[in-house]
Amino acid sequence: MKKDRIKEKSPNHELHIIMYLFVTVFLVITVFFSAYVYLYAPKTINSSYNMRQQNLERKVIRGTIYSSDGEILAEQAMNHDNVEVRYYPYKEMFAHAVGYSTRGKCGAEYAGNIDLLTSNAPVNERLQHEMAGERNYGDSIITTYDTALQKTAYDALGAYKGAIIVIEVKTGRILAMVSKPDFDPNTVSENWAEISADTENSPLVNRATQGLYPPGSTFKTVTLLEYIRENPGTYNDYSFNCKGSYTYGDTRINCFHSSVHGKVDLLEAYEKSCNSAFANIGTLIDPDSLNKTAGELLFNKELPFDISSGKSSFVLNSGSGEEEIVQSAIGQGNTLMSPAHMALITCAIANKGVLMKPYEIERVENYRGTVIKEFSPEEYKRLMSEEEAEILKEYMTDVVENGTGRKLKDLPFGAAGKTGSAEYGTIKGNSHSWFTGFSNPEDPDISVTIIMEGAGSGSDYAVPMARRIFEARGSR
Amino acid sequence: MTTVILGLSRYVLAFFFALYTLHCFLGFSSGNEEERRGTAILQALFLILIHTGGFTVLYFKTGDPEVLFFCALQEVLFIGYMVLMRILYPGCSRLLINNMCLFLALGFVMLNRLSPGDHLRQFVIAVFSLIITLPLPYLTGRIKELWRYTYAFGISGIVLILLVAVLGQVTRGSRLSISIAGVSFQASEFVKILFILFLSGILSEDCFFGDSRKDRELRSINAVISGIFALAYVSIMVLSRDLGGAAIFFMIYVFMLYFALKKPWILPAAAVAGAVGVFLAYKLFPHVRNRFLAWRDPFSYIEGQGYQITQSLFAIGTGSWFGMGLNDGSPDKIPIVTRDFIFSAIAEELGCIFAVCLILVCISTFLMFINAAMAGTDPFFRLLALGISVSYAFQVFLNIGGVTKFIPLTGVTLPLVSYGGSSLLSTALMFAIIQGITAREGML
Numbered sequence: 001m002k003k004d005r006i007k008e009k010s011p012n013h014e015l016h017i018i019m020y021l022f023v024t025v026f027l028v029i030t031v032f033f034s035a036y037v038y039l040y041a042p043k044t045i046n047s048s049y050n051m052r053q054q055n056l057e058r059k060v061i062r063g064t065i066y067s068s069d070g071e072i073l074a075e076q077a078m079n080h081d082n083v084e085v086r087y088y089p090y091k092e093m094f095a096h097a098v099g100y101s102t103r104g105k106c107g108a109e110y111a112g113n114i115d116l117l118t119s120n121a122p123v124n125e126r127l128q129h130e131m132a133g134e135r136n137y138g139d140s141i142i143t144t145y146d147t148a149l150q151k152t153a154y155d156a157l158g159a160y161k162g163a164i165i166v167i168e169v170k171t172g173r174i175l176a177m178v179s180k181p182d183f184d185p186n187t188v189s190e191n192w193a194e195i196s197a198d199t200e201n202s203p204l205v206n207r208a209t210q211g212l213y214p215p216g217s218t219f220k221t222v223t224l225l226e227y228i229r230e231n232p233g234t235y236n237d238y239s240f241n242c243k244g245s246y247t248y249g250d251t252r253i254n255c256f257h258s259s260v261h262g263k264v265d266l267l268e269a270y271e272k273s274c275n276s277a278f279a280n281i282g283t284l285i286d287p288d289s290l291n292k293t294a295g296e297l298l299f300n301k302e303l304p305f306d307i308s309s310g311k312s313s314f315v316l317n318s319g320s321g322e323e324e325i326v327q328s329a330i331g332q333g334n335t336l337m338s339p340a341h342m343a344l345i346t347c348a349i350a351n352k353g354v355l356m357k358p359y360e361i362e363r364v365e366n367y368r369g370t371v372i373k374e375f376s377p378e379e380y381k382r383l384m385s386e387e388e389a390e391i392l393k394e395y396m397t398d399v400v401e402n403g404t405g406r407k408l409k410d411l412p413f414g415a416a417g418k419t420g421s422a423e424y425g426t427i428k429g430n431s432h433s434w435f436t437g438f439s440n441p442e443d444p445d446i447s448v449t450i451i452m453e454g455a456g457s458g459s460d461y462a463v464p465m466a467r468r469i470f471e472a473r474g475s476r
Numbered sequence: 477m478t479t480v481i482l483g484l485s486r487y488v489l490a491f492f493f494a495l496y497t498l499h500c501f502l503g504f505s506s507g508n509e510e511e512r513r514g515t516a517i518l519q520a521l522f523l524i525l526i527h528t529g530g531f532t533v534l535y536f537k538t539g540d541p542e543v544l545f546f547c548a549l550q551e552v553l554f555i556g557y558m559v560l561m562r563i564l565y566p567g568c569s570r571l572l573i574n575n576m577c578l579f580l581a582l583g584f585v586m587l588n589r590l591s592p593g594d595h596l597r598q599f600v601i602a603v604f605s606l607i608i609t610l611p612l613p614y615l616t617g618r619i620k621e622l623w624r625y626t627y628a629f630g631i632s633g634i635v636l637i638l639l640v641a642v643l644g645q646v647t648r649g650s651r652l653s654i655s656i657a658g659v660s661f662q663a664s665e666f667v668k669i670l671f672i673l674f675l676s677g678i679l680s681e682d683c684f685f686g687d688s689r690k691d692r693e694l695r696s697i698n699a700v701i702s703g704i705f706a707l708a709y710v711s712i713m714v715l716s717r718d719l720g721g722a723a724i725f726f727m728i729y730v731f732m733l734y735f736a737l738k739k740p741w742i743l744p745a746a747a748v749a750g751a752v753g754v755f756l757a758y759k760l761f762p763h764v765r766n767r768f769l770a771w772r773d774p775f776s777y778i779e780g781q782g783y784q785i786t787q788s789l790f791a792i793g794t795g796s797w798f799g800m801g802l803n804d805g806s807p808d809k810i811p812i813v814t815r816d817f818i819f820s821a822i823a824e825e826l827g828c829i830f831a832v833c834l835i836l837v838c839i840s841t842f843l844m845f846i847n848a849a850m851a852g853t854d855p856f857f858r859l860l861a862l863g864i865s866v867s868y869a870f871q872v873f874l875n876i877g878g879v880t881k882f883i884p885l886t887g888v889t890l891p892l893v894s895y896g897g898s899s900l901l902s903t904a905l906m907f908a909i910i911q912g913i914t915a916r917e918g919m920l
Contacts, residue, residue, distance in 0.1 A: 012850045014735045015862065017743075019846050022869045026839045029873070030832055033792075033880045037828045041793030049778055049786065052794040052806050052824075059800070130483035 042114045048104055056117040062086065063116040063138030065098055065108055067147045068175075068362055073098045074109065074185075088185040090147070093154045095182040096206035097145055097174075097360070099307075102189040107206070111306040112141035112361050120366040137367035144173035144362050152472040153178045156465045161453040162432075163207035163339045166469060169347045169444045171377035172356030176469075179207040209309035212336040213451055216422025217256075217273045217404075217458065218434045219331025221345065221392060222297060224270055225384065226290045227281050228391060238266040238281070246276035249322035253279040253330065256421055256457065270395050271403025273419060275330050282329025288318045290328075297345050297383055304357050304380045305340065312337035332423060339436075343449035345383065346436045349396065350416075350444035353389035355380045397441045404459040405437065408467055413440040415470060417448075419458030430454055435462035439470045446473055478536050485533045486801045489526055490829045496522040496578065497833040500840035503571040516570035520558060523578050524551055530585035530802060537803040543588060550584055550599065557606050565613050567915040575841045576907050579892035582834070586821050587814060587895055589802055594814050594895045601897040608901075609908035616857075616912025626677030630705050633670035634712065636663050641716040662898035664713065664721045669905055671709055672728060672863030678702050679736035680855040699737060702729070710753075719757060719764060720874050720886030726750060727870045732863050771884035784811050788879045791817075791824035792831075799827030814895035816887055820879045834893075835876060842869040848913045857913045864906045 010016070036044075045052065065074040073094050077087035086101055088094065099107020101116075109116070119126060119136035129136045153164040153176045166176040181201040188195060195203055205211060228235045242261035246253045253275050255261060261274045269277035291314060295301065299314035313336050316328040327333030340358075348355040357380040364372045384392075396416035399405040408415040417437020424432060433455035438447040448466045455461040499519035503512065531547035554577040561573050580602055587595035615622075640663040679702060683694035706729035713722035730746040757764045766781040774782035774789070787810040795805060807813050807821035814821075823831040842865055849861035868891060875890040877883040889896050891903040 009738075014738055015846060015850050018731050018735070018862070018866070019843070022842060022866075022873075023839060025873060026835060026842075026869075029877055029880065029882050030835050032882050033828070033835070033876075034832065036789075036880065037792065037796060041789075041796065045790055045793040047775070047778075047786075047790070050790040050794065051809060052790055052800075055794065055800055055805055058804070127484070127487075131480040133479035133483060 042118075046110070046114045053113070053117065056114075059135055060117050060119050060138045061135045062101065063112075063367060064140045065112065065116070066140060066142045067145045067150075068143060068173075069147055071147045073143065073145070074101075086185075090150075091184050091186060092182040093150060093178075094145070095185050095203075096179040096208065097150070097177040098143075098185065100185040100188045103192055107307055108141065108143050108145075108360055110308075112143075112364070115139050115141055115361075115364045115372075120364075120370075120372045121368065122366075139372055140365045140367055140369075142362045142365060143360050144168075144175060145177070145360065146175045149469065149472055150176040150178065152176075152469055156468045157450075157452070160455055161201070161207075162451045162455070163211055164448070164450050164465070164469070165208045165340050165343045166449075166473075167343050167347055167358055167447050169350040169438055169447050170356065172347070172358045172380070173362070173377070174358055174360045175446060175473075177206075177208045177360075179205070179211070206307070207339065207451070209303070209305055209307060209338055209340040211451070212310050212312065212338055213432055213434075213453075214333075214422040214424055215331040215335060215337045215342065216420035216432065216434055217275070217278075217331055218342055218418050218420035218422075218436050219335060219337075220270060220273065220278050220329075221349070221396070221418055222294055223278055223281055223285070223290065223329045223331075224266070224395065225297075225388060225392060226285050226293045227266070228388065229293065230285055230289065235266055238269075240264055240269060240274075240277040240280050242269075242274050242276045244276070246279045246326070248279060248283055248326045251323040251326055253326050267395060267398055270418075271398045271401075273399075273404050278330045279326040282326045285329075286318070287316045287320055287325060287328075291315075291317050297348075298341060299335075299337070303338070303341055303344065304355075306359060306361070309340055310338045312341045331420065339449050339451045342434075342436045343447055346417075346438055346447045346449060348383040349389050349392045350438040350441075350447060351389075352386045353384040354382050393441060393444075396437060400437070405435070405463055407459065407463045408437070408470070411439070411467065411470055413445070413470075413474075414442065415439050415466075416441045417463075417466065419463060421457040424454075431456060433461040434458045435466045437466060439473065446470075482533060482536055482801065485529060486798045486825075486827055489529050490798060490827055490833075492522050492526045492529065493826075493830050493833045496526065497836045497840075500571060500575065500837055504840075504843070512570070516574060519571065519574050520555075520577075523554070523574055523581060526578075527551060527554075527581040527585065530581075531588070533802045534585070534589055546584070546588065546595070546599065550581065553603060553606065554581065560610065561613075561911070564610070565911060565915040568613060568911045569844055569914050572841070572844045572907065572911060572914070575837060575844070576892065576904070578837065582822065583818065583893040583895070585802070586807075586818055586825075586893075589825070590808060590814050590821060591895075597897070598895050598900065601900050605901045605904040609904045612905065612908035613912035613915050616909050617916035624677060626674055629670045629677065630674035633667040633674065634705070634708055636670070637667050637709070637712045637716070640664070641712055662896070664716075664718060665898040665902035666905075667709075668721075668724065668728070668867055669864075669902060669909075671705075671725060672732075672860060672867065674705065675702055675729065675732045675863060676856050676859035678705075679732055680859050684736055684855070695737070699733065702733065714757065717761070717763065718887075720871075720888035723750075723874065723886065724867055724870050724888070726753070728863050728866050731866045732859055735859065735862055767884040767886075771881060774881065784817070785879075785881055785885060787811070788817055788820040789881060791820045792828065792880065795824035795827055797828050799823070799825045799830065801825060815889055816875070816885070816894070817879050818890055818894045819876050822893075838869075838872045838876075842872070845869075845910055848910050852913055852916075857916070861910060861913050864910055868903070868906065 061076055067073055074088050079085045097107055099109040101109040105113050116138045118139055120139050121137050126136050157178055157180055161180055164178045167174050181203040183195050183203045241263050244255050244258045244260040255275045261272050264274055264277055294314040299312045303309045315334050324333050344355055357378050363374040399418055400408045400415050404419040405417045420434030421431040433452040435458050436449040439445045448469050450462040450465055452461050499515055503515050531543055535543045558573050561568055587598050678698050683691040709725045710722045734742040770777055770781040770785055774785045778786050791807055802825050805824040807824050810817045845865035849858045852858040871888050874886045874888045878885040889899040
């Protein structure tokens with residue numbers, strides 16, 4: 001009997017199945033649609049292709065941008081003709097970090113664009129404004145930028161072309177970002193033709209994230225990591241006798257200023273930034289494997305910045321010629337990278353191998369200061385093992401103790417880093433001055449990465465500048 | 477005062493539509509005739525409020541008194557249709573009439589805002605369609621013998637789409653429509669109904685209800701014949717490059733066969749066949765590959781094949797929950813917005829809450845359709861109602877799924893809301909047939 005009951009289905013059994021099938025599919029679409037609107041739309045619509053941002057601007061007064069210490073970096077204001085304009089009180093100082101919103105969007109104006117154009121003012125107030133046909137106040141964004149640190153970095157770079165980026169290693173908060181030559185965002189729209197035509201100085205380019213430079217000796221950290229990976233137990237046994245140059249096939253690599261370093265081990269080669277030794281190491285390691293390590297350190301990849309950034313390139317492989325092998329090992333050759341990328345690698349080394357996602361928007365508040373959303377630090381990726389990061393940290397600390405970074409030696413909280421003097425162009429001896437490093441190696445605090453175009457050696461120019469920034473930050 | 481109305485309109489419209497939607501589902505559960513009548517009348521009132529509200533906003537934005545004139549005319553049409561239907565067919569579903577008028581009303585509001593020319597044409601076609609379909613519920617129930625010319629439906633459908641495939645005009649890469657006396661018809665919209673009639677006939681023959689050996693043999697023969705016809709329909713649709721249409725025909729066949737044979741294995745088998753079909757279409761046709769690419773990564777092809785879908789996503793995203801307000805968005809930036817992307821235009825200007833309500837009303841329409849199949853007693857009409865339910869629901873799925881990037885775009889209309897004469901008339905025919913089946917069985 002029981003069997004019969006099971007067999008005897010309702011005449012509408014199939015119709016029920018079809019009904020549930022379709023209703024389920026519709027509900028899935030509804031959830032998918034709502035998820036898009038709630039989660040993904042704010043990011044999607046912040047595209048330069050989305051002309052509808054102008055519609056939002058007609059409904060909302062663009063919000064204010066603050067520094068982390070509460071200073072106004074950008075706000076809506078009336079000019080002397082009583083026309084509403086975007087006002088940047090710090091003028092050139094935050095030109096690239098805060099950006100502009102008139103000719104396209106960039107910097108924080110881009111990263112926070114949709115929040116600035118969204119009003120989370122109290123509901124009754126918004127309704128009142130809408131009923132009166134008035135615009136609402138857009139939300140404010142509070143950035144991670146520190147005006148004191150930004151000013152120090154801005155002043156330190158002085159008249160040099162170049163860039164400085166300062167990142168808190170444990171959180172990924174970008175504390176300062178300077179690029180020179182710069183422009184005044186208050187008048188960028190009026191002077192657009194002139195500024196954008198200046199290809200010699202390219203003031204609109206944010207050199208910190210978009211500038212691509214030969215890394216020079218700062219790249220030795222990558223070569224070093226590869227050598228350690230290939231010789232895990234024996235890398236300390238490495239030894240090289242530096243006579244001021246190294247010849248491989250037809251290529252001759254000179255040490256900086258043709259210094260003769262004598263007999264060096266791996267640590268000495270790194271702390272003295274011995275080109276000959278590293279060119280030699282370049283011939284000992286596997287080019288394909290070095291390429292893979294570089295890839296793990298985000299070469300040839302999109303960087304995890306919210307603002308537009310350049311893609312660093314590293315092209316060495318087993319098919320490369322002798323010259324390229326030795327040049328690449330010391331950061332010359334065809335390798336190009338952005339200062340921001342260099343900063344990320346340094347951050348990962350300082351943070352036990354883990355890179356925190358760099359960010360510049362700390363939180364969003366409505367115009368009255370009620371917090372709407374807060375962004376907390378998030379892990380982006382592990383770039384290397386904890387042990388490897390520990391070894392590289394010791395090597396970088398040694399650079400400050402005994403090597404090319406000695407000008408940082410007596411800082412009360414200590415520092416670690418790597419210098420670089422990257423040759424560029426065809427004229428011998430012209431070099432960009434690099435430094436990348438971090439303070440307080442015991443418990444790393446901030447990373448500072450500096451490039452000064454055509455300034456000379458890293459240890460003479462970039463290192464003292466880093467010192468000013470470390471001192472301004474002080475011990476925390 | 478004007479600014480107050482304009483400022484609040486998007487909230488008020490969303491609120492009315494939410495109430496309307498609520499009554500769609502209240503209607504299913506309410507018990508006696510008095511209550512159901514009350515629910516339906518209240519719901520019709522919300523419908524009129526939404527329609528009037530939309531047109532009022534458009535009037536203030538454009539300052540064109542013609543807008544108010546159309547508003548009044550359309551409401552006369554809606555109310556007249558509701559009253560006439562109830563007088564002619566006391567057993568028909570009021571909620572379904574309401575939904576039909578609501579879809580038309582939303583279409584009118586959006587078309588008036590987007591393209592006054594399309595709006596006027598749509599209005600004329602709507603008047604024509606409602607009048608011409610008025611006797612159809614009567615005919616559906618009464619002239620049962622006519623429906624039995626099974627093969628006549630099956631063959632004439634094939635002949636029609638073949639004709640269009642050979643002689644038709646090419647629009648946007650597909651050969652879909654044919655011009656007769658200056659009016660262009662999208663034949664597949666009507667052939668869909670012929671196909672459903674054919675399947676309802678062949679799959680409801682007596683052999684499907686007996687259990688003798690002969691019955692089983694005949695059943696297999698009918699299943700095979702219907703399969704051959706279905707394959708012919710789907711193939712012709714694929715060859716005329718109307719993949720959305722082909723998919724709808726396929727789905728109609730699968731679910732009607734499943735209901736007739738009552739074999740569970742048909743559904744997974746159809747899923748496999750469908751997947752193979754999609755794969756082959758992907759391999760064989762470049763335009764299918766393009767749509768897939770545009771679906772998987774629209775922002776990489778933003779200036780090419782991804783343009784439409786990214787514009788649609790911008791529209792929906794910028795509109796957010798309450799929309800930009802009528803006339804304050806830029807839905808006209810989406811190519812073919814009045815036909816394929818009307819849902820995105822609604823989401824942009826009236827908001828996503830409004831759009832979600834629209835999806836829910838579509839679900840309620842589907843439920844009413846399939847309810848007609850469930851409550852019916854005659855196998856032919858049960859199959860007919862099921863075929864129409866599947867056709868409607870799957871088309872809504874293709875349209876809304878496509879414009880929200882849930883699935884690749886297929887270029888089908890959102891029934892009754894989108895601009896398009898053939899789509900409007902054929903959907904009106906389907907609604908009328910369902911009303912006929914409902915009135916015949918005297919339910920709802």
